[in-house]
Amino acid sequence: MALVPYDGNYLPVFSKLHKSSAEFHFADHNVRLTQDWNQLGVAAVVWDAAVVMCMYLELGQVELTGKVAIELGAGTGLVGIVAALLGKNSQGKLVGDLHYRAKPS
Numbered sequence: 238m239a240l241v242p243y244d245g246n247y248l249p250v251f252s253k254l255h256k257s258s259a260e261f262h263f264a265d266h267n268v269r270l271t272q273d274w275n276q277l278g279v280a281a282v283v284w285d286a287a288v289v290m291c292m293y294l295e296l297g298q299v300e301l302t303g304k305v306a307i308e309l310g311a312g313t314g315l316v317g318i319v320a321a322l323l324g325k326n327s328q329g330k331l332v333g334d335l336h337y338r339a340k341p342s
Contacts, residue, residue: 254272254274254282255272255274257271257272257273258270258271258272259272259282259283259313261288261291261315263291263295263319263323264295264323265322266322268315268319270313270314270318271313272313282313284312287310287312287315287316291316291319294320294323295319295323301320301323301324302323303324306320306324308320
């Protein structure tokens with residue numbers, strides 16, 4: 238149950254959360270993720286905080302090469318995907334439901 242009633246037509250700023258996919262370019266890769274607000278709500282969209290975290294990771298202040306990382310976020314897994322790309326994860330393993338969300342573009 239939401240603390241504040243949500244009306245998708247009320248605030249235009251949330252319109253991007255209702256698109257069927259979101260596309261990004263990180264770590265020299267194009268990343269396209271499916272989104273479905275109507276099916277899973279807040280867990281099925283890419284939030285701005287995830288994009289900001291990916292931008293921070295791309296700055297290189299955190300060494301990811303050869304590291305094992307787990308994203309415990311509540312979203313589409315963008316941060317985990319970008320961390321794997323930046324860490325040059327040769328095994329290409331994605332955890333949980335990320336396989337069906339990540340699509341080559």
